[in-house]
Amino acid sequence: MGLFDKFKNVFSKKEETKEVLEEKQAYDKGLEKTRKEFVSQVSILGHKYNKVSEDYFEELENLLIMADIGVNTVMKFMDELRSRVKKENITDTKYLGEVIVDELFIIYVNGENLSDKININPDGPTVILMVGVNGVGKTTTIGKLAFKYKNEGKKVMLIAGDTFRAGAVPQLEEWASRTNSLFYGKENTDPAGVIYDGLIKAKEEQVDIVLVDTAGRLQNKVNLMKELEKINKVIGTHIPNAPHETLLVIDAATGQNGILQAESFKEITNITGIVLTKLDGTAKGGIVLAIKESVNIPVKFIGLGEGMEDLRVFDIENYIYGLFKDMIKDGE
Ligand SMILES: Nc1nc2c(ncn2[C@@H]2O[C@H](COP(=O)(O)OP(=O)(O)OP(=O)(O)O)[C@@H](O)[C@H]2O)c(=O)[nH]1
Ligand SMILES: [Mg+2]
The missing domain is CATH 1.20.120.140 (SRP54, nucleotide-binding domain)
Structure with a gap:
């Protein structure tokens, strides 16, 4: 057989x-x-x-x-x-x-x-950091994940680590209210500072899942690396072994360019999983196999639409x- x-x-x-x-x-x-x-x-x-x-x-x-x-x-x-x-x-x-x-x-x-499983912290908040270039669907995916975890009975908080792009903070806040999650964010301030304060609140409120949004548009790789290092340090001082997941979001429609993004991010930070978005709008679904071959990082979730219910845990059998x-x- x-x-x-x-x-x-x-x-x-x-x-x-x-x-x-x-x-x-x-x-x-x-x-x-x-x-x-x-x-x-x-x-x-x-x-x-x-x-x-x-x-x-x-x-x-x-x-x-x-x-x-x-x-x-x-x-x-x-x-x-x-x-x-x-x-x-x-x-x-x-x-x-x-x-x-x-x-x-x-x-x-x-x-x-x-493994497509999310690494859950048994002793306090599980911190999931979302990274990726601009427009790929980071913020939307956070909204979808918040919806998923709320449905599972978890207490969820969203932290707006993208503090500079106009509209980014309110966009995440909107997702928080739509999904009935807690929210922490401040515009035009240092992202690491906002994340620092947000995590204090998350611990006070005994949150189960913290989803951290980040900016997609830092001018170059060195800046991005420094920024993520700083963010990781802040998160790690608050909660040992956090972030528990760093999910790289890739837009499936970008095809081979998405693969290049994965290779590049893999060099600058420890990516634990990939979220492949916008599979619904593209004929480039084969990219899942290419990701496996080029970076060998598991695809953990896929986005199949814009709505909050349009996120799926990646399953190779369903996919094939x-x-x-x-x-x-x-x-x-
Ligand atoms: N069709 C479809 N659209 C999606 C999916 N995921 C996200 N989008 C859309 O993609 C657009 C960009 O999504 P955002 O979540 O704002 O992307 P982002 O990565 O946070 O962008 P920046 O904050 O600018 O870096 C929005 O119009 C979303 O509705 C998906 O799985 N399918
Ligand atoms: Mg965003």
Whole structure:
């Protein structure tokens, strides 16, 4: 039994509960664009070439690169695919759907367990720091996380560490009131100072989850590194071992540029997870596989829309299903 078959079994078992079904539907809808673009192209290719050939492989390779899966991942994948086709004597392209999904799944899982779990502090507030370049969706993701944790019965506080961009503080405050969370922020002051004061309040109020927003637009890497160092120091003095998570937010629509951001942030601070936003508006859903290959940091959440309920804990099975379900059906 291939990995893919195992995954299909897991899926059919999972289908029993309402939550699982809702989760699956959310992925399904959010990944529609990528699926339509990519899978329909693969299926057109299958009609163009009934038989597996070198031309077929070359066109498939181009499609994968266009889905932003990442050149090295694609190369590795193509090698595996070629050798499996040979070994299993597959001549008809219509049997390739399952093998393709299977191999992509193997690439992500690859024997490793990249945990998507959030590191929760058992003895006080859990501090989650949100970083990323401007406009990627940091503040919105904080709002979505606040909504999620409130629903889980947690006491949540939002701290506005982006003190300079006009409108950034009120934007976060708005999210606090929408989600019924506590808020701490001051405009035009030093971010580390605001975070310092905010954390004192969070401890006083016995908050469970503290979500810290940061500025996306510091002029250069050195400044950003210094700023984050300062912020980390302030957080760590208040609460040992904090921040418990530093989540890098990446806009999926930026494709390979998002990968460059991940590589760059990985050099300047300890990123513990990635939030991939705006997957709903792009056909570049393949970026999840490219992130895995280039930085090997787990994707912990994905954004599938602008609303506060549009955040999902990343789940590779739902993701692969959302991306390839048409192909899976084809293969059956
Ligand atoms: N479609 C879609 N839009 C999103 C998603 N996440 C965020 N957005 C939108 O992206 C835009 C920018 O989001 P912000 O949260 O303000 O981004 P930011 O990183 O805080 O930006 P700066 O504070 O300027 O650095 C907003 O219009 C959001 O509604 C998502 O998952 N899907
Ligand atoms: Mg912001």
